[in-house]
Amino acid sequence: MEWARLIDKVTSKSLWMMMYCTGCGAIEMPPTVTSRWDVERFGIMPMATPRQADIFLITGYLTKKTLKRVIYVYEQMPEPKYVIAHGSCPIDGGIYYDSYNTINRLDLFIPVDLYIQGCMPRAEAVMDALLKLREMVEKGEANAWQKYHENFEYYDKNQKALFGENWRAVMTL
Amino acid sequence: MNDTLSSLNYEKRELRARQWEVLVPAEQVEGVLSLLKPQFRHLMFLTCVDWIEQGEFELVYGLFDWDRGESVLIKTRIPRDNPKFKSLRHxxxxxxxxxxEVHEMFGVVFEGNDRQYEPYVLEDWDDIPPLRKDFDPEKYIETHPALANPLHDELILELREGEQL
Amino acid sequence: MREELYSYDLHMGPQHAGIHGNFAYKLKVDGEKIVEVKAVPGYLHRGFEKLMERRQWLNNVALVPRICVPEPDVNEAAYCMAVEQLANIEVPPRAVYIRTIILELARITSYLMMLGGAAAATGVYPVMYWGMGQRDLLLDLFEELTGARIYHIFMIPGGVRRDLPQGWIDKMLRVLDAIEKHIPDYYNMFFENEALVRRMKGLVKITPEQAVEMGITGPNLRATGVPYDLRKVDPYLAYPEVDFEVVTHTDGDALARNWVRFMEVGQSIQIIRQLADKLPKGAVLNKPYPAINWKVPAGSVFVHVESTKGEYGYYIVSDGQSIAPYRAYVRGPSTTHAVIAVEKLCVGLEYADFPVAESSLQICPPDLDK
Incomplete structure (x- = not known):
């Protein structure tokens, strides 16, 4: 038990963030990671490959086509992994609530640790979320990734309802 | 107005400063575009308007003359029940x-363009082309509940049960 | 035979460090050499044109900036100008000037970001860090003016929402001075940097004929040597009243494209200073229409503006009876750049040069996917 807490504490000091601009919110990422807000001083930095990333920041609305890739990327990330949903769109669809090609709720498909509301959330809000996540990791509260194992049938059912029964087998680029 | 443009014997209307629309019968569009090409060298866009009450699709070719700053919209109508048109990509x-794009969004077939059948922006689309007027996104979302906001849906109840596990 | 045996498909994107935005290319490569490129768009398709048919005329003002994130203001301007044309609304001169100032400020923010992206694609990060820092100064100005950093929703049909805050112009001029002071630094870091110049020189060379044929617009077109700028050729807003140069370069390669973008920052600063000097007094909004259930007279019009990526346009059709546009079509510059130009011109490149070539064309996927 103590060992697990030590791991949590160490993990929280160096969280790498997946670089995948899924939507509008990606525009507030460069200010957050560069000189003005500079989250790197908290050990958070962008990372290009899912294999080396801890945080998956969903930056904005998700179309069906993107969501498939998001799930793929999410499953490739090593555990423990944390998901932050950025903006109103992954919460309830936001301004695209009646669009035929965007999903309205992200946590039907993958578990989410933290939401940032707003359109578009400011860089301060993103930083606040990242620091909050850091605290949660340190306390061992950010455990949405475990839910993905526990309730996999549930997530799988929703994914299949959206993409079709054998979407994993037929997916290409 | 450009000489070539004013020599065209079709119905013309000024839409704004330096912009006209020309209504051309479908079979003559190719000739008109070839005639205008040397001056209107830039194709701004091609799009389609679904006039569902008249039972017609309207194809709009937007051409622009870089040297004079004049633009012309060539409009033509094709029947909605059998939307076929010649590909003019040559x-x-x-x-x-x-x-x-027009093929995917409206279902217009452009004969001679072999690339139109490649999927463009939609993936696994299972309904009528989405920009047609008779496509209703609300109905589409109803039939695809995973897309919807499940606040008043049974999915949310399942999620709550899932969280208690 | 060799192609069949040795070439293989390489999927680049949508999640890839070398791709800007949510976009993908399917490359066929033979060793390191690209033999075929196929663009795979659609990761950001939200059905904008359908959504616009379902929103009222004024509600659409809040929707349109979301089509292109790096430079949202051109959407507002083009949409508002199209609606004004249909409804025959006169815009007060002060509002015209304020709109032009906003468009030019947005140009600078977009260029600072683009140059940073182009430099980062070759590993030169300082330009990105400086650019982002200075872009934030401009975003703060926007925030003071409109209340938002990114999506301003400041222009509405008939003018702009409200007048400039007191002292805003002076503050803006000071910010422009600060940016102008740093222009030589950017220049040295970008165009005097051997590592960067060698990678970009001669990469994806486009001739003027090719560019016009392929429908390339904006800085990508001007980098081939033709002075085609919609602000001059088909002038709108207050552009006829200001004096500026159309920046061109004759090389048509990746370096020339970035050079044109860089030089346009200086031109934009000059334009804004002139506008601030001449800024007329008076009302900023002429709103002879109801906010809800507004019926715009029947008609159709296409309005295009020059954005940092190229020609941006709205084709709007009104049937005169409904409270929403009958049809709205968005012409984004990236359609031709990302699909036609990349598919035709990037064949034969080394794989490692592809991200640099792609970033030099400055593709913004959301305006293509819509």
Whole structure:
């Protein structure tokens, strides 16, 4: 038990963030990671490959086509992994609530640790979320990734309802 | 107004400063575009308007003259129940991609453009082309509940049960 | 035979460090050499044109900036100008000037970001860090003016929402001075940097004929040597009243494209200073229409503006009876750049040069996917 807490504490000091601009919110990422807000001083930095990333920041609305890739990327990330949903769109669809090609709720498909509301959330809000996540990791509260194992049938059912029964087998680029 | 443009014997109307619309019968569009090409070298766009009450699709070719700043919209109507048109990508190269877009969004078939059947922006689409007027996104979301906001849906109840596990 | 045996498909994107935005390319490569490129768009398709048919005329003002994130203001301007044309609304001169100032400020923010992206694609990060820092100064100005950093929703049909805050112009001029002071630094870091110049020189060379044929617009077109700028050729807003140069370069390669973008920052600063000097007094909004259930007279019009990526346009059709546009079509510059130009011109490149070539064309996927 103590060992697990030590791991949590160490993990929280160096969280790498997946670089995948899924939507509008990606525009507030460069200010957050560069000189003005500079989250790197908290050990958070962008990372290009899912294999080396801890945080998956969903930056904005998700179309069906993107969501498939998001799930793929999410499953490739090593555990423990944390998901932050950025903006109103992954919460309830936001301004695209009646669009035929965007999903309205992200946590039907993958578990989410933290939401940032707003359109578009400011860089301060993103930083606040990242620091909050850091605290949660340190306390061992950010455990949405475990839910993905526990309730996999549930997530799988929703994914299949959206993409079709054998979407994993037929997916290409 | 440009000489070539004023020599055209079709119905013309000024839409704004330096912009006209010309209504051309479907079979003569190719000739008109070839005639205008030397001056209107830039194809701004090709799009389609669904006039569902008249039972027609209207194809709009937007051409632009870089030297004089004049633009012309060539409009033509084709029947809605059998939307077929000749591909004109040999005249304007960008039509290759615009025709692909119109094919996907409206279901207009451009004969001679083999790339239109490649999927463009939609993936696994299972309904009528989405920009047609008779496509209703609300109904589409109803039949695809995973897309919807499940606040008043049974999915949310399942999620709550899932969280208690 | 060799192609069949040795070439293989390489999927680049949508999640890839070398791709800007949510976009993908399917490359066929033979060793390191690209033999075929196929663009795979659609990761950001939200059905904008359908959504616009379902929103009222004024509600659409809040929707349109979301089509292109790096430079949202051109959407507002083009949409508002199209609606004004249909409804025959006169815009007060002060509002015209304020709109032009906003468009030019947005140009600078977009260029600072683009140059940073182009430099980062070759590993030169300082330009990105400086650019982002200075872009934030401009975003703060926007925030003071409109209340938002990114999506301003400041222009509405008939003018702009409200007048400039007191002292805003002076503050803006000071910010422009600060940016102008740093222009030589950017220049040295970008165009005097051997590592960067060698990678970009001669990469994806486009001739003027090719560019016009392929429907390339904006800085990508001007980098081939033709002075085609919609602000001059088909002038709108207050552009006829200001004096500026159309920046061109004759090389048509990746370096020339970035050079044109860089030089346009200086031109934009000059334009804004002139506008601030001449800024007329008076009302900023002429709103002879109801906010809800507004019926715009029947008609159709296409309005295009020059954005940092190229020609941006709205084709709007009104049937005169409904409270929403009958049809709205968005012409984004990236359609031709990302699909036609990349598919035709990037064949034969080394794989490692592809991200640099792609970033030099400055593709913004959301305006293509819509």
């Amino acid at each position: 005249i304007y190269l960008p039509l290759e991609v615009y025709e692909r």
